[in-house]
Amino acid sequence: xxxxxxxxxxxxxxNMNTIKNVCxxxxxxxxxxxxxxxxxxxxxxxxAQNGVGLVYGGGSIGLxxxxxxxxxxxGGKVTGIIPTFLTKREHVxxxxxxxxxxxxxxxxxxxxxxxxxxxxxxxxxxxxxEELVEQMTWSQLGRHSKPILLANIEGFWNPLLALxxxxxxxxxxxxxxxxxxxxxxxxxxxxxxLQKVAAQVPEAAKLMDDQVASRL
Numbered sequence: 001x002x003x004x005x006x007x008x009x010x011x012x013x014x015n016m017n018t019i020k021n022v023c024x025x026x027x028x029x030x031x032x033x034x035x036x037x038x039x040x041x042x043x044x045x046x047x048a049q050n051g052v053g054l055v056y057g058g059g060s061i062g063l064x065x066x067x068x069x070x071x072x073x074x075g076g077k078v079t080g081i082i083p084t085f086l087t088k089r090e091h092v093x094x095x096x097x098x099x100x101x102x103x104x105x106x107x108x109x110x111x112x113x114x115x116x117x118x119x120x121x122x123x124x125x126x127x128x129x130e131e132l133v134e135q136m137t138w139s140q141l142g143r144h145s146k147p148i149l150l151a152n153i154e155g156f157w158n159p160l161l162a163l164x165x166x167x168x169x170x171x172x173x174x175x176x177x178x179x180x181x182x183x184x185x186x187x188x189x190x191x192x193x194l195q196k197v198a199a200q201v202p203e204a205a206k207l208m209d210d211q212v213a214s215r216l
Contacts, residue, residue: 019147019191019198021053021079023116025131026063027124028090036123037066039153042187043120044070048077050191055115057108058082058099059090063122068093081111109134118147118194123156140179147197149182151190157183 030037044067047054054071057064058080071078072095080096083104092099102108109131121132135148150157161183167173182197184190 019052019117019195021055021116022047022191022194023055023112023119024067024122025119025124025128026056026067026122027128028057028059028064029062029125030066031063031123033123033154035154036063036156039151039187040066040122041070043067043122043151043190044072044076045074046187046191047071048074052191053077053079055079055081055112057086057090057112058092058096059086060093060095061091063124064090065093067122068096072096079115081108081115083108113138113144116146118149118198120149120151120190120194121157122151123153129160136179136181140173140177145201147182147194147201148179149184149190149194151187152183152185153187155185 024040024043026040027036040063044054048071054067054076056067056078059065059082060068068078068080070076077098078093078096079098079100080093081100081102082090082092083102086092087101100111102111112131113135119132119135121128132148132150135144135146138144139146139148150161152158152161164173164181168178180197182193184193
């Protein structure tokens with residue numbers, strides 16, 4: 001495992017319209033439905049089998065631990081990004097090939113963005129929701145065009161999808177500010193959906209200026 005700090009870390013460079021690394025947002029707990037852990041583990045395996053790296057929050061418990069274990073158990077590359085104050089609370093995963101320690105949540109989220117070509121939200125709590133909505137907001141404001149997908153396992157994200165639809169109907173999300181949020185009910189559909197959308201996005205449109213990212 002290679003452990004880096006924020007000051008030692010450079011943004012990953014991406015030169016092709018392919019999915020090389022996927023950022024997964026998910027809960028540090030397992031949830032009440034065993035299908036959540038099963039799906040997270042399966043997606044980690046899928047990433048590994050397709051040669052796609054996993055970028056995630058660096059923990060070893062809950063869905064975070066499950067997706068990382070799924071990738072590592074099948075020879076996948078795992079990059080964990082975690083702030084110092086969470087290393088004990090979320091039981092930092094020491095088996096990850098790369099572990100980046102940041103000083104705060106802001107740097108964590110910025111690096112997760114920079115290291116990833118797409119974002120997938122599995123079931124989780126307020127932290128997962130906050131990370132997801134931030135990427136949706138950045139996309140809505142035209143700061144990036146990287147695919148964003150809701151892994152709607154067992155209909156977990158249905159209430160959020162209903163809320164987004166309500167926001168559209170009440171004109172708080174206007175037509176010119178709509179952001180495409182992909183959904184997949186099955187794990188096997190996630191990566192193909194991301195790859196299809198990523199192939200249609202001009203490379204320059206995916207990138208966010210570092211100064212813009214730091215301000216956001």
